[in-house]
């Protein structure tokens with residue numbers, strides 16, 4: 001029989017809490033025990049500690065596991081536990097760093113092209129990991145819960161079992177509040193990200209997390225309250241576990257795209273300049289990465305989290321690289337077809353055929369815009385006489401079109417480019433409005449904690465909006481130049497034509 005103790009007590013979510021003493025103030029006010037029957041022979045006793053205020057509202061619950069990442073709290077215990085659990089000696093150590101608060105720093109000279117890290121599979125958390133509460137794992141598998149919700153539930157289950165879980169040292173070193181847009185309230189998203197399409201992505205993501213939790217609750221948790229008590233498995237804890245997954249889960253291409261939490265490897269921060277990714281190395285049988293540059297002792301070592309825009313990095317990881325430093329940066333431009341368009345219904349129908357909608361978002365980069373966006377613009381400006389081309393345009397606007405041929409409609413090009421320019425300029429003015437107002441925004445808050453949070457979120461939003469607006473300014477410049485060329489070309493053609501006409505008069 002395994003003796004396991006689940007702990008959960010309430011505390012207000014502090015955004016930037018500097019000491020751990022605030023946690024000590026939130027002592028559990030009473031304990032009760034729940035007997036979890038994993039099987040007749042193997043019953044797990046899980047003692048749940050709760051406070052009275054738990055019963056008031058699930059929303060008031062806060063995460064009591066993990067730590068504040070602005071300190072090295074729990075980092076040495078994590079390193080010790082990792083080496084006791086089979087992590088070989090490493091050329092890096094967890095330290096406080098300039099970029100990313102905690103990170104891995106070189107202990108010795110590291111050469112370019114070296115295989116670094118090596119985390120063995122026994123230290124991965126995957127959908128196949130053993131549950132400390134095996135019955136809970138069996139129930140989820142019986143319902144064929146997919147990897148992400150399964151891992152989110154697993155993490156909460158192990159976190160609540162504290163020292164009884166083999167992951168206790170790992171979980172204690174995870175951020176108590178992962179930085180991600182999941183933690184922004186709807187009012188904060190509206191206030192700071194009104195200009196950016198990332199706001200919509202964040203709303204979609206939050207809706208998905210809430211939907212996934214509700215689905216699990218209705219289908220599984222409510223039917224097995226002894227295994228999944230609401231004091232522990234609630235929306236707040238799911239936001240935490242999904243926040244952890246969004247910011248730390250890795251996909252391992254060489255393991256058939258398996259997703260895993262890889263302790264130690266997940267202490268590496270991202271750099272836009274670095275081109276190296278974590279993957280499973282079949283020959284050494286562990287997660288490694290190959291350095292694409294050399295490092296000196298004391299230097300922070302980085303990997304790439306993938307070719308992500310600044311908005312995507314904010315969405316999942318809660319940070320924004322400096323404007324102009326991310327070669328994969330892009331901004332989403334939302335295009336729409338006017339309801340007053342004579343062919344609105346036909347255009348909507350062909351777009352739907354290809355999985356597109358009105359409005360539709362397209363990524364724009366500093367180097368230009370995709371052929372799909374141009375195809376959508378052609379469709380938006382096409383007159384009824386071109387209705388036989390609508391389907392082709394919609395197909396090209398979708399990324400389902402594999403041939404990716406550039407559509408050419410010389411007679412429509414000027415209209416289409418003007419349409420993109422108008423949308424681009426409308427978007428630029430939204431950013432300008434926010435950036436102008438942001439200076440004086442939110443200085444009226446009295447509580448230092450609230451002020452701290454608001455200034456932090458506002459700075460992230462200003463950084464994001466500055467980088468997104470910069471891309472749009474570049475597109476505006478290219479579009480204006482192209483339109484000018486078309487117009488001057490037309491003018492030249494007209495002058496030549498008039499010259500011929502005069503000649504024949």
Ligand SMILES: C[S@@+](CC[C@H](N)C(=O)[O-])C[C@H]1O[C@@H](n2cnc3c(N)ncnc32)[C@H](O)[C@@H]1O
Pocket residue numbers: 069099100101102103175178179247248266267268269270271316317318319320
């Ligand atoms: C996989 S974890 C890396 C370890 C993390 N720094 C920690 O202390 O737990 C990802 C998180 O690290 C931080 N991070 C990673 N790269 C960063 C960067 N370039 N700038 C700022 N924060 C970064 C973000 O908070 C992100 O959510």
